Amino acid sequence: MSTVDGATGPSTLFAALGDPTRLDLIARLSDGGSLSITALCANIALTRQAVSKHLKVLEGAGLVIHQKKGRESHYTFRPERLEDAQTYLARVSRQWDDALERLRKFVEQPH
Helix, strand or coil, rough: CCCCCCCCCCCHHHHHHHHHHHHHHHHHHHCCEEEEEHHHHHCCCHHHHHHHHHHCCCCCCCCEEECCCCCCCCEEEEHHHHHHHHHHHHHHHHHHHHHHHHHHHHCCCCC
């Protein structure tokens, strides 16, 4: 997976997606709007500082971007990064399919 707009590779992306709290934050941002840290902290059992750390991980993986609006930072989800993940997984799947097909042909060869 190539980097896009400074985003990192698949390991960072999948590591960021591997945390339930970060997945919840992405779900909350997935309507296409932007939300402040204050709004993202509402109805969640984490401190503002903890949410901020999770958002930094998501931003480092290219899954969210932030903009300053006055004194608040507002975060927006970048769905194209999930498309990058899907492309990567499709490529790995094709590689496995090819490997399994080679194995099938080898096993079925008369000895």
